Amino acid sequence: MNLFRNLIMSTALCFTQQTSNAQDTISVYIQNVDFQKNSGIASLYEVVNYPYLHLVNKSIPLEYRIPKKIKLISYKLTFNGGIYPVWEGDTINVVFNKQTGSTELSRENNNLFLFYEYLSDNFYKKYVSPNKFEEDKASSTSEFVNYTESYYQQKDKIIKTFFNGKKLPLLHLILKEEIECQKLDSYLSSKDRDSLINKDSILSLYKNIPTSLEKYGSNYYRLDINNLNYFFTQKDFPAFLSTDDFNQAFITTAQKYFSKEVTEFLLMLKLWNFKKNSNDVNMQSAEMTLNYLLHSTLDTQYKNMATQFYIDYKKALKTLSNLLTAKLKTYSGKVVELREVVNVGTPLFMDFWATWCGPCIAEFPSLDKVSRANRNIRFISLSIDEDEDKWRKFVKERKLDIKNTFLLVGAKENLLANTYSLTDVPRFIVFNAKGECVSSNFIRPSEQEFDVMLKKSLILKSEE
Structure with missing residues (x-):
């Protein structure tokens, strides 16, 4: 599972109570088929994809066997942990779980339940289980492609067989989309991704997905378009990009392809x-x-x-007050806390570096120059080196100012390292006089606009 998939999968749904546009809605029916004939309030949510993934609460009083009509702008409902596709005129049968207080989907006349049972019996048990390791065993790109294509062709065939003669066109379309998305995801998450796909081939796969993001775009679809845009951004901008440059490229790429x-x-x-x-x-x-x-x-x-x-x-x-207990070591070997080396009420510029980092060392002259020109700002340099003797020797040989140079104690577990995910250096973090973080990844001192950006950021943040 790749980084981008982890990123989006870890993003929680944003629960809101906002109302959606009344235009272009569908009508569905919620019916209480509780086996104990209980009445109650069905608690469920409409899953809305556009312009961001959020849930709209639907609390519906239900009498036994009296269906209630509701209007939706999407084709997805969620309750009791599951997300279910619906369509115009559909009837959703529910029951009440008195123990948990939740509303649950009933199996009664439920085409989705029937479909997944059919898929399990005719696809997963007969085809997937006997061949479940074939993808991992593929020794070449062609073997991987052959297995992937065969897998999804077989799944598509099973779906067509199930829907033959059934008047459920939208459910068929939704499940067809899911197959195409899963296929695309298989290529995007493959270890041989770069040799398997190029922009033209991946766009061709993407165009096979018959979706409408606003209506019934599945979780797979949301995963894929996010992964795709990262993929296209990396292809169109192969050179190393700073955080800001990559975000600008991400926007440009999205506008170009989507x-x-x-x-x-x-x-x-x-x-x-x-x-x-x-x-x-x-x-x-x-x-x-x-x-x-x-x-x-x-x-x-x-x-x-x-x-x-x-x-x-x-x-x-994070404000500076949250970080004052971070442990540092002075040149003399004394362990101190960050609070002992910063001036409360004074803007702070932190330079994170390492003795083995060429770009870090290249910034020293510029950093010294800007620190001398900005006496009203506290500048400190914090090394992430794990070899204390090597760091101390470097400081001595380079004649660095020991009053402003420190070593992070336990660099990997240090509060500052964990808070700011310090895996790459150089890295510059700036706080204003109030202790508010202006930037957790500021531009380098050697950049031409550094002075202007620093002063502008501190002033703007302080005046908010």
Whole structure:
């Protein structure tokens, strides 16, 4: 399972009570078929994909065997942990679980249950189980492709057989989409991905997916378009990109390959992820994404939601007060806490580096220059080296200022390292006089606009 899949799979659904547009709705019926003939309130949610994945609560009082009509803008409902496709005129039979207080889907006249039982008996047991290791055993690209194509052709054949003569066109379409998405995901997550696919072939696979994101785009589809855009961004921008450059490229790539609706979905998702991973993201990247969404054709309610995501992101940023217990070691070998080397009420610039990092060392002259020019800002350099003797020898040979140079104690487990995921250096983190994080991945001191950006960021953040 690749990094991008993990990223989106770990993103929680955003629960909202907002109302959706009344236009272009479908009508379905919820019917209480509780075997004890209990009445109750059915608690379920409509799954809405666009412009971001969220749930709209539906609480429906139900009498026994009296169906209630509800209107939806999507084709998905979720209750008791499952997500179920529905269609115009569909009847969803439910029962009440008194022990858990939940609403559950009944098996009575349920085509989805019947389909998955049929698929299990005729596909998974007869075809998948005997061949379940074939994909992993594939010794060449051609073997992998042959197995993958055969797998999904067989699954498609089983689905066509089940739906033959049944008047369930939308359910068939939804399940067809799921197959195409799973097939695309198999290629995207393959260890031989780069040799298997290029942009043209992957776009051809993507175009086979008969979906409408707003209506019934499955979780596989959402996974795939996110993975696809990362893939295309890496292909179109193969050179190393900074966080901000990659985010700009991500937006550009989405606009190039996807529809307006898909682009808006991808960026709403990205802004949501910024909120969940606030200290791994440059504030400029979050602002860039928000700016695109605010200038899009999104409805006002969704622009307001994007703005709220950004506000929540800023609130989630760690403040300096949360980090003051981080352990550092001085040149003399004394262990101190961060609180002992910073000045409360003074802006702070932290430079993370290592003795083995050429780009870090190349920044020393520029860092020394800007620190001398900004006496009102506290500059400290923090090494992530694990070899203390090597670090101390380097500091001595380079004649670094020992008053501003420290070693992270237990670099991998250090509070600062964990908070900011310090796996790559150089890395620069800036706090204003209030102890608020201006940026967790600031530009390098050698960059031409550094002075202007530093002062602008500190002033803007302080005045909010």
